[in-house]
Amino acid sequence: MAQTPPKNESQVETQKQSFGSRMVGTLLRRQEASIFVVAIILLVYFQASNAAFLSQGNLRNLGQFIAATAIIAVGLVMVMVLGEIDLSVGQTFAFAPIVMWIAYEQLLLVLPLAVIVGLLATAAIGLVNGTIRVYFGVPSFVVTLGMFFLLSGVNVTLVGGFPKTAPEASAIKSALGAYPYSGIIWCVVIVAFMHILLNHTRWGIHTFATGGNFTGARESGIKVDKIRVWNFALCSTLAGFAGILEAMRIDSIDPLAGGANTMFLAISAAVIGGTPLAGGVGTILGAFIGTLVLSVLQNGFTLQGVSAFTFNIILGVAVLVVMVLSVYIGRIRKGRKVT
């Protein structure tokens, strides 16, 4: 190759890598890619073993299940990229529809306003989580564990211990979960929005930077406190929105909805999708595909009559394997480091 001016040097270098090695590199780099392959294999497997799997009715169920978990998981990614965690999302999930119900039934607000009040209340929860984390220096695990118990009690207290019926049918209600496909439509829109936010805006880059090198981010002038507090708020708000969608869908305001199970499932989905808790790394699309995999597994097993306990075993193994693999792949990548 003839001598090129220095300006083009880096381009030439890139092109010299073969397509194959770039593909391998991408697979190693992008955990979404491997989890996506798993998702496809599972889909094929369950369809082969049970023709009802890809039936319209079952796809609808699947979509409804995916929607709520994926919206929560995607919010968690923002917090997990920071190296933080929010254990209270399952309770926030139940809290939003309860506040909405109070605003609607007792304060007699119109439904859209009531929904906004519910979402603002969850945003406030996130702001409290973030503020205690950032300005009081309490680890987020502890802060949100406290919030988890606090909200569990508050939720039950607010509705006097019993589920309430959701607001009566309306176009708004249909759009916010009652129409069978509205959940998955919202989910896709939110995933797309959050993917763009995390990967194609300054906010996202600053989130990665804050999680990846906190001191460095601060030295670069990034407003790390603002980034952290508002990502907690975003995470809570998304969990609350998922809760409202779900309440409208099942037509009930249940103080025991969500909870620890939902929270752990959403965290697992994010982890399996390629967002470890270490901070600095994370993917929105991965969290979505992770949710897809877990939902397909659970749904497929249910169709086959496999028990929920088996699902738990598989979920546990999956999380462990993924974490071991990601540490291992991390080592391989470090091994390739050119020094």
Add this chain to the structure above:
Amino acid sequence: MTEHEVLRAENIAKGFGSVTALRDVSLRLEKGEVLGLIGDNGAGKSTLIKTITGFHRPDEGRLLLDGEETVLKSVSHAQSLGIQTVYQDLALVDDLSVYHNMFLNAEIVRKPFPFLNGRAMKEKTRQYLADIGVKIPSIDTEVAMLSGGQRQAIAVARAVYSDAKILLMDEPLAAMGAKEGAMILDLVQRLKDEGNVSIILIAHNYAHVFEVCDRVNVLQHGRITYDKNTGDTSVEELTELMVSEYRKARAGGEEE
């Protein structure tokens, strides 16, 4: 060339709990000047830099920018006033690509939309690196994959090409090979010739200091104890100054 003082620090003190890093530091920087700052490990050089860059709040003392007293509220505040820094720890994010790091907190967006303009950032990154003469395999790779010198080059390029009025460089040559180090020194010389930017350069290699600096300050025991134009001193004199300090300390006859 005493025409215009861009920066003046007066009686700056900064401690961390029981550690007093800066006791009483006064320092000035003139327009277009390159000031060398030397001192032992742990003397407080980086702490001083971080105070001028808005990262630390001084416990006491004040800063004057262009003769005006200024309280820096944050690093971004200092940046908005034209102060840019190459930190000793480089402030790079390992998981982000070279070009993301190059434009960290100065990202180019597709106005009026808030979306990042990756193409523009890559193009400029290539141009900056080529300008300095530093080779990096691919600007899409994560910074974690780069060598120490390559990382340092990115940190230097980031500060130098950010339209700074005051450039603070904390050991920018520490990880550089002889050739790359010379490139960075050439770059500093070029900036000096252009005369728009004033620079504080921290270095442990006195030869580097004499190569590009107009004036040299020594930071010892939390104070500036020495201030001379480089023309009026020599590598030998500085070495003697620093080593005699060490001998005195070893003899145990040090008075505070």
